Amino acid sequence: MSQMHSNMNSSLSSGYTTGRRMSSRRIRLNFWGCVRAEFIKSMSLVSTWWMIGIAIVLFPALTALQTGLTRWMSEQAPQDEMFSMDMTLLWNNIAGACGLAAFVLGIFGVMNITTEYTTTSIQSTLTVNPRRLSAMFAKCVALVGIVWVTTLVGVLLAIGAFYITSAGMSLGALPEGQAGLPYLVILGAPSGVAAICLIGCGLGAICRSTIGGVLALIGLLSILPSIFQMLSIFAVNIRWLGAAGYYLPSYSLSNFVLGRSPATEIAYADSSDLGWGMPVWWVSGLVLLTWTVVIYAIGMLIVKRSDIK
Numbered sequence: 001m002s003q004m005h006s007n008m009n010s011s012l013s014s015g016y017t018t019g020r021r022m023s024s025r026r027i028r029l030n031f032w033g034c035v036r037a038e039f040i041k042s043m044s045l046v047s048t049w050w051m052i053g054i055a056i057v058l059f060p061a062l063t064a065l066q067t068g069l070t071r072w073m074s075e076q077a078p079q080d081e082m083f084s085m086d087m088t089l090l091w092n093n094i095a096g097a098c099g100l101a102a103f104v105l106g107i108f109g110v111m112n113i114t115t116e117y118t119t120t121s122i123q124s125t126l127t128v129n130p131r132r133l134s135a136m137f138a139k140c141v142a143l144v145g146i147v148w149v150t151t152l153v154g155v156l157l158a159i160g161a162f163y164i165t166s167a168g169m170s171l172g173a174l175p176e177g178q179a180g181l182p183y184l185v186i187l188g189a190p191s192g193v194a195a196i197c198l199i200g201c202g203l204g205a206i207c208r209s210t211i212g213g214v215l216a217l218i219g220l221l222s223i224l225p226s227i228f229q230m231l232s233i234f235a236v237n238i239r240w241l242g243a244a245g246y247y248l249p250s251y252s253l254s255n256f257v258l259g260r261s262p263a264t265e266i267a268y269a270d271s272s273d274l275g276w277g278m279p280v281w282w283v284s285g286l287v288l289l290t291w292t293v294v295i296y297a298i299g300m301l302i303v304k305r306s307d308i309k
Contacts, residue, residue, distance in 0.1 A: 003118045034129055034138035042112065042142060051108040052150050053099045059154030060161035062097035065088075067165040074169070086172035090162045091185045094155055095257045098189045101154060102196040102253060103221055105147050109200025110213035112143050113299075117208045132304050140201050140296070147197045151190035184259045188285075192253045195219070195292040199249060202292075205299030208306075243277025246284075249291045255284035 053226070065068050070089060113136075116122040129135040174181060204213040225248050232242035245251060259281040279287065 005174075012216060013188070019228065021043050022289040031134060031138060034135060035141050037128075038139045038143040039145065047106070047111065047115075048146070051111075052146070053102060054256070055104045055108075055150050056154045056157065058104065059097045059151075059158035060099045062100065063093045063158040064161040064165045067094060071166065071169055071186065087174050088178065089166075089171065090142055091258065093162065093180050094158045094189065095254055097154075097158060098193060098257055099250060099254055101151065102193040103217070105150070105193055105275065106196045106200035106217050106221065108147070109143060109197035110137065110204040110207075110217060111210055112201075113201050113204030114208060114210040114213050122181055124144035126292050133300055136205070136300055136303055140198060143197060143201065144194045147194045148190040149194045152186070155189050174243040178259065181259055183282075187259055188257045191270060192257055192285075192288060195288050196249065196253060198292045199295050202297075202299035205303050207297075220248070224248060240277065246278050247287050249288055252284040252291070255279070255295055256281050 067089065070085070076087065116125060121279060125135055125139075129138070176190065200213065200217055203216045203220075204210075206218060207213040225245050228245035228248070229243060246255070255278075
């Protein structure tokens with residue numbers, strides 16, 4: 001009997017281990033495992049697929065619409081008027097769609113954080129990974145990967161939609177000095193939209209309410225630029241009011257993606273006042289990065305110090 005008992009104990013000890021031995025030997029919590037778990041969690045939600053689908057469709061749909069409108073205007077123009085176009089039209093149209101897609105994916109960033117609190121699933125998340133900053137950072141890394149790939153797919157589809165819509169149009173080559181514009185749009189658009197999505201994550205962490213986070217995002221991306229624009233119209237002599245709008249996230253995104261500079265804007269509008277205070281494209285990229293880091297850091301500080309409700 002004693003021999004049988006010892007054999008049973010040896011077989012149990014050599015098999016599956018539970019309790020403290022299992023947690024110390026078999027369970028290893030690492031950052032990339034958390035990222036993978038957050039990716040699986042996000043992709044399992046129906047709302048994620050809706051946001052991804054809307055953002056992807058926006059790029060080719062708006063690009064085709066804008067290209068078709070430009071084509072119609074060129075056909076309606078009198079024969080004696082010059083209506084010359086070049087390949088800048090393609091990248092301008094994609095950048096125009098980029099702003100709206102960034103707004104949609106910014107809401108996605110807000111919801112990705114606030115849903116944890118409204119459904120109280122944040123308790124399960126922090127039970128698995130009690131390190132709050134690590135858990136939130138893993139969530140945002142997974143989110144940035146999803147948004148970056150989504151935007152890239154949308155941009156590539158938009159390029160295809162442009163060539164289909166512009167078939168038969170006479171388009172010139174890119175102007176001198178803008179040969180790198182295609183690479184900037186293809187790689188810069190996903191990066192800029194991902195930055196707006198992280199801003200949404202920060203606002204969601206600050207508000208902890210989907211409605212509050214979305215309203216804050218609308219105010220930052222839409223209402224605040226409109227206020228500065230109206231103020232600059234009524235206060236013409238205060239030039240810095242108009243220049244301040246150049247340093248908001250929405251304008252920084254479009255300026256960065258299109259590689260604009262004061263010189264190119266003045267060339268289009270023939271007005272030396274238009275370019276006053278306008279940053280070059282890479283400065284706009286740094287401005288957008290600064291907005292992202294500041295808002296995201298504030299949000300994560302609140303997550304770290306606030307109680308979970």
